[in-house]
Amino acid sequence: MERTSKTAIGLMSGTSMDGVDAAAVRIYDDYNFEFISGHSLKYPDDVRTKLLEIANNNAVTSDICFMDFVTGKLFAQCANELIEKAGLNPKDVDYIASHGQTVFHIPEDKSIGNITAKSTLQIGNISVIAELTGITTVGDFRSRDMACGGQGAPLVPFADELIFKKDKNRAIQNIGGIGNVTVLSKDCDTFAFDTGPGNMLIDGVMHELFNLPYDKDGQIAAKGQIDNEFLNRLLTEDYYKKFPPKSTGRELFNDIYLQNILQNSPENKYDTVASVTALSAKTIADAYKNFVLPKTSLDEIVLGGGGAYNRTLKNLIRDYTQLPVKTHADFNIDDKYKEAIAFALLGFCTLNHTPNNLPACTGAKKKVIMGVVAYS
Numbered sequence: 156m157e158r159t160s161k162t163a164i165g166l167m168s169g170t171s172m173d174g175v176d177a178a179a180v181r182i183y184d185d186y187n188f189e190f191i192s193g194h195s196l197k198y199p200d201d202v203r204t205k206l207l208e209i210a211n212n213n214a215v216t217s218d219i220c221f222m223d224f225v226t227g228k229l230f231a232q233c234a235n236e237l238i239e240k241a242g243l244n245p246k247d248v249d250y251i252a253s254h255g256q257t258v259f260h261i262p263e264d265k266s267i268g269n270i271t272a273k274s275t276l277q278i279g280n281i282s283v284i285a286e287l288t289g290i291t292t293v294g295d296f297r298s299r300d301m302a303c304g305g306q307g308a309p310l311v312p313f314a315d316e317l318i319f320k321k322d323k324n325r326a327i328q329n330i331g332g333i334g335n336v337t338v339l340s341k342d343c344d345t346f347a348f349d350t351g352p353g354n355m356l357i358d359g360v361m362h363e364l365f366n367l368p369y370d371k372d373g374q375i376a377a378k379g380q381i382d383n384e385f386l387n388r389l390l391t392e393d394y395y396k397k398f399p400p401k402s403t404g405r406e407l408f409n410d411i412y413l414q415n416i417l418q419n420s421p422e423n424k425y426d427t428v429a430s431v432t433a434l435s436a437k438t439i440a441d442a443y444k445n446f447v448l449p450k451t452s453l454d455e456i457v458l459g460g461g462g463a464y465n466r467t468l469k470n471l472i473r474d475y476t477q478l479p480v481k482t483h484a485d486f487n488i489d490d491k492y493k494e495a496i497a498f499a500l501l502g503f504c505t506l507n508h509t510p511n512n513l514p515a516c517t518g519a520k521k522k523v524i525m526g527v528v529a530y531s
C-alpha cells in the first residue's frame with residue numbers, strides 16, 4: 156500500500172528577529188519526513204527596528220496591531236517565494252504551520268486583580284497568511300500549552316524526538332537568539348530548557364561596537380581575548396541558577412540588559428565580543444553540568460540554528476564541555492531550517508488532532524493539541 160503524505164511549509168522567526176525561515180517538507184503518516192527545500196526572507200531594517208522596539212517594551216498598542224499584519228504579510232511572502240523557488244504548485248501544499256514572531260513572552264505567573272496567568276504573544280497574523288497564500292495556516296502554538304500551566308516553550312523537542320533516534324545520549328543545542336537544549340537519552344525522558352543567551356547578546360554587542368548585525372563565523376570574537384573578570388560578572392545572572400523547566404527571551408536579555416553589561420565591558424571591543432561569546436558557551440556548559448549530567452551522561456552535542464555557524468562559539472562549547480560537537484548538517488538536516496521543519500511537524504499533529512506538546516519539557520499539566528487554524 157502506498158504511504159500517504161502531506162506537503163507542508165513550516166515558518167519560523169525566532170528571538171534574533173533576523174527574518175523568516177521557511178521549510179517545505181513532505182510528512183508521512185508515520186511522521187517520517189523529507190526536507191524539500193528552504194528559503195529565508197530577511198526582515199527589512201525598519202521592520203526589524205520596530206519589532207525590537209515592541210520586544211523591548213518601547214512601542215505602543217497601535218504598533219503591535221499594525222505589525223501583526225505587516226509580519227503576516229512577510230510570512231506569506233516568504234512562503235510564496237519558497238513555493239516558487241521549490242517549483243511547487245500552491246494547490247499541492249496542504250498547509251502552512253507558522254510559529255509567528257514572538258514579541259513578548261511571560262512564562263511565569265503574573266497577577267492582576269485576583270487573576271493569575273502566564274502569557275505569550277506571537278504576531279504574524281495567520282488569517283493574513285492564509286489569505287495571501289490560499290493555503291490553510293496553523294499558528295499560535297504556544298498559547299494552548301500555557302493555558303494548561305506550561306511555559307509554552309520549548310516546543311521543538313517534539314521534533315527532535317522524531318528526528319534523532321536515541322542510539323546515543325545527545326544534547327541537541329539550538330543557538331538562536333536564545334540557546335535551548337533538548338536532552339535525548341536512553342536513560343531518562345526527553346527534557347529541554349533555555350540555557351540563556353545564544354546569539355542575542357553577541358548580536359547586540361556587534362551592533363553597538365561594530366555597527367554590524369552579527370559576528371560572521373565568529374571572526375571578531377576570534378580576534379579578542381576572554382576577559383574572565385567581566386565574564387564572571389556576567390555569569391552571576393540569576394536565570395542560570397534556576398532549575399528547569401525554564402524559558403527566557405528578550406524580556407530579560409534586552410537592550411537595557413545590553414547597555415548595563417556594556418558599562419563595565421573591557422576596553423578592547425574585540426575582547427567584549429570574545430567574552431560575550433564565551434558567556435553563551437559557558438552558560439551552555441554549566442547548564443549541562445548542573446541540570447543534565449545529574450540525570451544522564453552525554454555522548455555528543457548537536458548544534459543547530461544560526462549560532463552553529465559561529466566557529467568561535469562552537470570551539471568554546473567543545474572546550475568547556477569536553478564533548479564532541481556536531482551540527483544538524485552531520486545528520487543531513489540544514490541547521491538554518493531545522494526549527495521551521497519542527498513547526499511543519501507540529502502543524503501536522505494539529506490538523507490530525509494529535510497532542511503535540513511535551514509536558515516534561517514545558518511543565519504543562521497535560522498533553523494538549525497546540526495550534527489554531529485559519530482555513531484557506
Ligand SMILES: Nc1ncnc2c1ncn2[C@@H]1O[C@H](COP(=O)(O)OP(=O)(O)O)[C@@H](O)[C@H]1O
Binds near residue numbers: 369372460
Ligand atoms: N555565518 C554566521 N556566523 C555567525 N553567526 C551567524 C551566522 N549566520 C547566522 N548567525 C547568527 O544566527 C542568528 C540567527 O539565528 P536563528 O537560528 O535564525 O535565530 P532565531 O531563531 O532567534 O531567529 C543571527 O542573528 C546571527 O547571530
Ligand SMILES: [Mg+2]
Binds near residue numbers: 171172173174175
Ligand atoms: Mg531567525
